[in-house]
Amino acid sequence: MEKLDWPPTKIKAFRQALLNWYDAEKRDLPWRRDHDPYHILISETMLQQTQVATVIPYYERFLAQFPTVKALAAAPEAAVMKAWEGLGYYSRARRLQQAAQQVVRDYGGQWPTTAAELQALSGIGPYTAGAIASIAFNEAVPAIDGNAFRVFARLFCIEDDIAKPQTRGRFEALIGQLIDPERPGDFNQAVMDLGSSYMRAKDPDPAHSPVVAFDQSYQTNRVLDFPVKTKKPRPKVVPYFALAIESPAGWLLEQRPNSGMLADLWMFPLVARAELEGDLDAQIAQAAAQFAAEAGIAVELQLADAKLVKHTFTHQQWQLTLLTAAAPAFDLAVLPARWVPAAKLAAVALPTVQKKLFKALNGGK
Numbered sequence: 001m002e003k004l005d006w007p008p009t010k011i012k013a014f015r016q017a018l019l020n021w022y023d024a025e026k027r028d029l030p031w032r033r034d035h036d037p038y039h040i041l042i043s044e045t046m047l048q049q050t051q052v053a054t055v056i057p058y059y060e061r062f063l064a065q066f067p068t069v070k071a072l073a074a075a076p077e078a079a080v081m082k083a084w085e086g087l088g089y090y091s092r093a094r095r096l097q098q099a100a101q102q103v104v105r106d107y108g109g110q111w112p113t114t115a116a117e118l119q120a121l122s123g124i125g126p127y128t129a130g131a132i133a134s135i136a137f138n139e140a141v142p143a144i145d146g147n148a149f150r151v152f153a154r155l156f157c158i159e160d161d162i163a164k165p166q167t168r169g170r171f172e173a174l175i176g177q178l179i180d181p182e183r184p185g186d187f188n189q190a191v192m193d194l195g196s197s198y199m200r201a202k203d204p205d206p207a208h209s210p211v212v213a214f215d216q217s218y219q220t221n222r223v224l225d226f227p228v229k230t231k232k233p234r235p236k237v238v239p240y241f242a243l244a245i246e247s248p249a250g251w252l253l254e255q256r257p258n259s260g261m262l263a264d265l266w267m268f269p270l271v272a273r274a275e276l277e278g279d280l281d282a283q284i285a286q287a288a289a290q291f292a293a294e295a296g297i298a299v300e301l302q303l304a305d306a307k308l309v310k311h312t313f314t315h316q317q318w319q320l321t322l323l324t325a326a327a328p329a330f331d332l333a334v335l336p337a338r339w340v341p342a343a344k345l346a347a348v349a350l351p352t353v354q355k356k357l358f359k360a361l362n363g364g365k
Contacts, residue, residue: 021210022190081349095123135185147195153227249339
């Protein structure tokens with residue numbers, strides 16, 4: 001383990017400076033008003049890939065609908081997906097419910113109290129486990145997210161690439177020697193606040209940071225050199241036809257496969273254009289033939305008067321060309337699909353990309 005070369009007096013001074021600032025300036029966030037591990041898990045799961053301001057109303061509505069871990073564990077999955085609608089990355093919601101079910105089923109409703117034990121729950125990795133264990137159960141373990149990587153990379157001018165898994169071990173060792181053993185939860189939350197304010201990624205203000213005296217990157221005029229991180233490759237463009245098929249019974253929505261992108265969610269049937277050949281008219285004809293083979297009925301697909309819909313995931317950008325068709329309300333026995341009247345669409349958990357498709361059909365409204 002890498003030994004921190006600070007004397008005890010400097011460690012104590014750092015803790016005091018950070019926590020005094022946190023006590024005076026900490027953000028008033030709804031999940032900070034108690035130390036309930038269920039509340040912490042919901043908030044940390046929602047905050048993955050999502051901004052705080054966006055999360056707050058979702059968190060409050062979600063907790064009102066599923067007030068306890070037992071309520072979430074027992075809820076229909078469709079209700080959980082609907083409550084999550086609009087946050088994206090729906091696998092987070094499934095893992096959240098699975099973790100709740102584990103707590104109820106395997107632990108009798110009592111939460112594991114250490115970071116190591118918490119990682120046995122679905123979807124809980126080192127960061128979330130550290131956050132829950134330190135805030136709810138006062139375990140002196142670091143919670144290392146992007147904010148913590150940035151803060152401590154700058155404090156110590158750490159050149160290691162934070163995109164590499166082995167780098168976490170070095171940060172864990174250093175932070176583990178700095179974390180306040182009396183207030184580990186507040187220490188971790190102070191680091192989160194520091195990383196989103198004075199030591200944020202863009203336009204930081206290190207000169208006024210409460211820990212400026214300990215910031216090696218500021219003292220050497222290298223703030224924006226840290227953290228070191230390999231750039232992610234650009235998302236791969238994946239073109240599709242989206243089949244907007246309407247009958248007197250409503251819109252045809254197909255359930256996505258139970259693994260992969262948007263697993264189990266409902267949207268227009270998609271046809272991968274990379275598998276088709278020829279010009280646009282030829283591809284539309286092939287898409288119609290493919291759908292007919294899968295559904296057992298022929299429909300006449302036409303190019304919609306709608307703009308190309310783009311939706312970016314972490315590693316892919318879907319580019320969807322809308323095709324429309326009017327059809328009778330044919331039997332759906334061979335498809336994992338259903339007819340949904342326009343008036344009942346609000347009751348279905350629709351992924352954001354599907355909402356974009358409806359909006360494009362309506363001329364952007």
